[in-house]
Amino acid sequence: MKSNALNFSGGPGALPEIVIEQTRNAIDALPETGISVLGMSHRSDWFYAVLAEAENNLRALLGIGQEYAVTFLQGGSSLQFAMIPMNFAAEDSSPPEYVTSGYWSARATAEAARVTSRTIAWDGKATGYRQLPELHELDIDPSAAYLHYVSNETVEGLQFAAWKSDAAVPLIADMSSDFLSGPIEADRFAMMYAHAQKNLGPAGVTVAIIRRDLLERIPDGLPAILDFRTHVAHGSNFNTPPVFAIYVLNLVSRWLRDSVGGLDAMQAINARKAQRLYNALDSMGDAVAIHAARPWRSQMNVAFTFGDARLDQAFVALAGEHGMVGLEGHRSIGGLRVSLYNAVTENAVDSLAELLLSFGKSRL
Structure with missing residues (x-):
């Protein structure tokens, strides 16, 4: 007999048993409302409270202050691969630089090329994506718009040992598969993002944590839904968000805070x-x-x-x-x-x- 407790999938992955139990009950009826979570309005006071708690829990777990905006988005990391260069590849900077260290970072690098010029700072394809560079040893153009990398490659089983780079340019990290797996030096990053289905909860929501000064370089004229400022200004409720996925994410954040410690x-x-x-x-x-x-x-x-x-x-x-x-x-x-x-x-x-x-x- 298959068991949730023995789920070793790369994603969607395992959820804590207590979260599965709470979610099962919430599908029937939320104790706070008497209504199924699947039918709760994204404009209800209940959901605004969920958004606020989820944000506060992430801030506390990661140790981040108000200099960062916390957003809950849709489209997975694949949408972020396009949104990031659309928003942050400023015309007055050199092209952004990308570390290509495996399957998913190669996808990010390729998608960025559809949007802007970009430089490949390092590529591990020649060695079959079996190793990683030392970020602080990369020769990064100091005027580059940003440096992007994937902190953990799920396909090849590669992970950067350190969550930092000495590069003087803004550091942007896709942390989808190791986000919340341990503490990070958050203040070293201009942006961190992670889609759910690994450590966050079920697929459907992506967390994007952005240093507010980075938002100032976004050009005007982007479609509203592809502009990070839109989602910050509307508190992640610009269009109908994935209510269920965000609710379960909040349960996971409580589990990390209260049960794990x-x-x-x-x-x-x-x-x-x-x-x-x-x-x-x-x-x-x-x-x-x-x-x-x-x-x-x-x-x-x-x-x-x-x-x-x-x-x-x-x-x-x-x-x-x-x-x-x-x-x-x-x-x-x-x-x-x-x-x-x-x-x-x-x-x-x-x-x-x-x-x-x-x-x-x-x-x-």
Whole structure:
């Protein structure tokens, strides 16, 4: 029997059990209103309170002040790939610079080219996206509009060890798959954004946190819905927002605050989970190939293969018999992938590691 507790999918990913229970009840009827969350108006006082609490919870968890605007948008990171250059590739600056470190950052780099001139500051394609650069060592034009990178590559299982760059230009990060997985030095960023379905909640909402001085460089004449200033001015309620997704995001933020105890505690849990899984894989020696080079291994996504598609498929089938789901690798590289998002428990990772070791002994 499949289990929410054993969901290792790359996205949509696992949700905390308490959040699933609260959401199930809210679909029937919210305790505050007696109406299903699926039928609540985005103009109701109840929803304005949800927006306010979700913003306040994110500010508290991340330690960000009013110099940043917090917005809840739609369209996922894919829309941000276009909106960011539309808004921030200023005519009086040099082209923005992009780090291309994997599948998703390559998508961002390509989309930016549809909107503006841009420079590729670093590209890992030649080495199969198995390693990452040191951001502070990149040769960035000091007059560039901004530097964009993806903090964690979900497909290849790569993660930047440090959340910072010494570049003098505004730093913009797509944090979709490791947002809220641990504390960050938020004041180093001009913009951070993350779509839900990893650590935030169900798909449908994207959080964009933007330093207010960056908003001043947005050109006039953009379509209103593609102008970040519109969403800031309307408190994320310019058009009908994804009420349900934002409600569940708020429940997740409460869980992180009240049950987990904040992002330092979350980071410690995630580090233990990743170490347990990598230890199991490393103990299998050459029988397993982990995609990412050791210094850049992700705590969120572990991509690997047994070197034979039949063995990979056999393990997915065996895991399914034990209730484990979501272990298939991304279509672009195949193999296997284990996603260790916040809601994946340490017990779940222990069970998976034990099954991997048992599989190795019996099949390899």
